[in-house]
Amino acid sequence: MTRWYSEVDLILCTDASVRNGNPGTGSYAYVALDADERLIYQEAEMIPQYPITNNGAEYWAIIKGLEFARDLRYVRSLEIRTDSLVAARQLRGDDIISSSELNHLAVKAWELIDQIDDVRIIFVPRRFNGYADALAKTPFAPNPRAAMRRLDMRDYDEMPEDWCEEME
Secondary structure, eight states: OOOOSTTOSEEEEEEEEEESSSSBEEEEEEEEEOTTOOEEEEEEEEOSSSSBOHHHHHHHHHHHHHHHHHHHSOOOEEEEEESOHHHHHHHTTSSOOOOHHHHHHHHHHHHHHTTSSEEEEEEOOGGGSHHHHHHHHGGGSSSHHHHHHTOOGGGSOOOOTTOOOOOO
16 A cells, blocks of 8 residues: 555545445445554444445445544544545535435534544545455455455555545
């Protein structure tokens, strides 16, 4: 993985998955990396809200990651990497939110963002968010813990040094 942010305390890679239609049954995942991009924590769970849209599930992943970052207490600068262009653009204020479901989730995310000094939200193509993508699917497995243990970050593509999404 490639660090795009100088002096970041924590990097969160987030993703979500929805099955049985859209809206449907959802799961979320986030991967927390330290400043040297070493894995420090990961979480993948089913979303209790049913039904949920794909975009709503992506917000859940970001919110759960933000809660983790806030609870660490030492995080002053945070980089969030998401393959949801909708969530990235809406949370940065680039696009309006017309869905009441997403508006409610965005308000919760912004409340958490306000508790951290510096937050940067970056859209990354799915191919560079493969580990979080695979992790988000593990709650649907017959044995989620076993599915999670089989994952290895080294099996997924890193972002190339010359790629950086800038929409600011």
